[in-house]
Amino acid sequence: MNPNNISTQSQPVLSSGAVLSELITHKKANSAKRLVNTKNMAYQEWLEVRKQGIGSSDAATACGLNPYMSMLELWMIKTGRQTQSIEDESSGVAPLYWGKQLEPLVAEYYSMHTNNKVRRVNAVLQHPDPDKHFMLANLDYAVVGTDEVQILECKTAGQHGIKLWRDGVPLYVLCQVQHQLAVTGKQAAHVCVLLCSHETKIFKVSRDEAVIEQMIQAERYFWDCVISDTPPSVDASTSAAKVIQQLYPAHIPLSVEDLSELPEANQLFEQLIQSKQQIEVHQEIFDQSKHQIQMLMKDAERALFKAGSVIWKRSQDSISLDTKALLKAQPELLSQYPLHRAGSRRFNIYTE
Numbered sequence: 001m002n003p004n005n006i007s008t009q010s011q012p013v014l015s016s017g018a019v020l021s022e023l024i025t026h027k028k029a030n031s032a033k034r035l036v037n038t039k040n041m042a043y044q045e046w047l048e049v050r051k052q053g054i055g056s057s058d059a060a061t062a063c064g065l066n067p068y069m070s071m072l073e074l075w076m077i078k079t080g081r082q083t084q085s086i087e088d089e090s091s092g093v094a095p096l097y098w099g100k101q102l103e104p105l106v107a108e109y110y111s112m113h114t115n116n117k118v119r120r121v122n123a124v125l126q127h128p129d130p131d132k133h134f135m136l137a138n139l140d141y142a143v144v145g146t147d148e149v150q151i152l153e154c155k156t157a158g159q160h161g162i163k164l165w166r167d168g169v170p171l172y173v174l175c176q177v178q179h180q181l182a183v184t185g186k187q188a189a190h191v192c193v194l195l196c197s198h199e200t201k202i203f204k205v206s207r208d209e210a211v212i213e214q215m216i217q218a219e220r221y222f223w224d225c226v227i228s229d230t231p232p233s234v235d236a237s238t239s240a241a242k243v244i245q246q247l248y249p250a251h252i253p254l255s256v257e258d259l260s261e262l263p264e265a266n267q268l269f270e271q272l273i274q275s276k277q278q279i280e281v282h283q284e285i286f287d288q289s290k291h292q293i294q295m296l297m298k299d300a301e302r303a304l305f306k307a308g309s310v311i312w313k314r315s316q317d318s319i320s321l322d323t324k325a326l327l328k329a330q331p332e333l334l335s336q337y338p339l340h341r342a343g344s345r346r347f348n349i350y351t352e
Contacts, residue, residue, distance in 0.1 A: 032125035032184045035136065039122040047084050049124050051077075053136040054219050059179035060172035062222040063215055067164075067172060070239035071222060071232040078226045082246070099156045102194060106154040107141055109200055110192040117144050118152050127183045132216060134223040137183040143190065149204065151189035153177055162195050169203045175215060177205045182212045251345060273351060 036049055050058070060066040061074040076082035107118050118141035127135040141152040155173065157165055164170040169177075169191050177189045191203045225232040231247075234240045259265035294312060297303045301313045327334055 031128060032137065033128055034123040035126040036124045037122060038124055038138070046124075050084075050136070051080070053126070053134040054179075054223060055124075056137040056139075056176045056179045056183070059215060059219065060175035063175055063218040064233075064235060065171055065175055067237075068239070070235055070237045070243065072234050072243045073239045075222070075225055075232050076243055076246070079229060082243075102156050103140060103154045106156065106192050106194050106200070107152060109194075110152060110154070110190065110202065113200075114190070114202065116146050116149070116152075116190075118142065119144055125183055128185070132182075132220075135179065135183050135216070135219065137180045139180060139184070149188045149190045150186040151177070151180055151184065153180070153189055153191045155191060155193040156197075157193060157195050159196055165193060165195060165201070169205060174205060174211075178208060178211050178215060179219075181205075181207045182216065245344060249342075249345070272349065276349060 038046060054062050058074060061069045061071060064071050077084050111118055121139040121142050125137045126133060139151055140154045143149050143152050173191060177191060181189060188204060188206045191205060194200050222232055293303060293310060297312055302309055302311050
């Protein structure tokens, strides 16, 4: 279409006041709703509000991209089957606790090195689109007085988490920030991270519509699982394994679930058998290589190679209580000092 052929009379002519009014209306329509004020809210009450939807810190988990929590564990929390753990602040080793305590200092560093002003956002925000009402967000800070970025996310990482930041912002944090941008309608955010209490880095994350659309689809699937009380798909994480044991802690004696007529179930069983065989083959190769290296090392503690090294040394001698011999000599001790341990279900594989 040739723009010269468009009649100027067909375009509405707005006064400057009308243009300003239209811009304000459009901005409000794309701004997040303030679901609840959190300024004086107790932590436990805040957790209850979070159950009403998927928060920004839940986003990576809901999309199956959180290295620390599975979709299944988050589903347990959102459906009320599991209480979200509150770390013991008195221990002094709770990462979430120290992250929260250091957050203002990280924000202060950010303002000092960027000259950007920040302010607290004391609210749980909700996506303005009713179709995406399940998308919630808590912002650390809003950035004011600049068009470059609108959100500041503060992070801290210790010696175990620092490796996730070697190549930039970790994927689970990118999901968190893109979720915040989706809920608020903003265009960019800064992530300021304190690494091992002595190094600070600042990264810019710009709004990515393609990523946001994929995340919305994944989060909608997860929230549908919450609403329908249907467990989501499981992964290979330790988190998923723990929750499965929690969901089904005991078996019904002599009960049988016949899955032989389900094609998907049979395919999974075949994959299980093949994976087990591959593990056994690789374990045998690993053990043989290890034994050959040990024979080459003889009495040496360390062996050096072009690509690295291995250490083979004896652990220190120790003395422990021979409980079997003690109970044989004094069997009455078992009734005096019983220790009950809950049994767990074992998974054994049998083939024809």
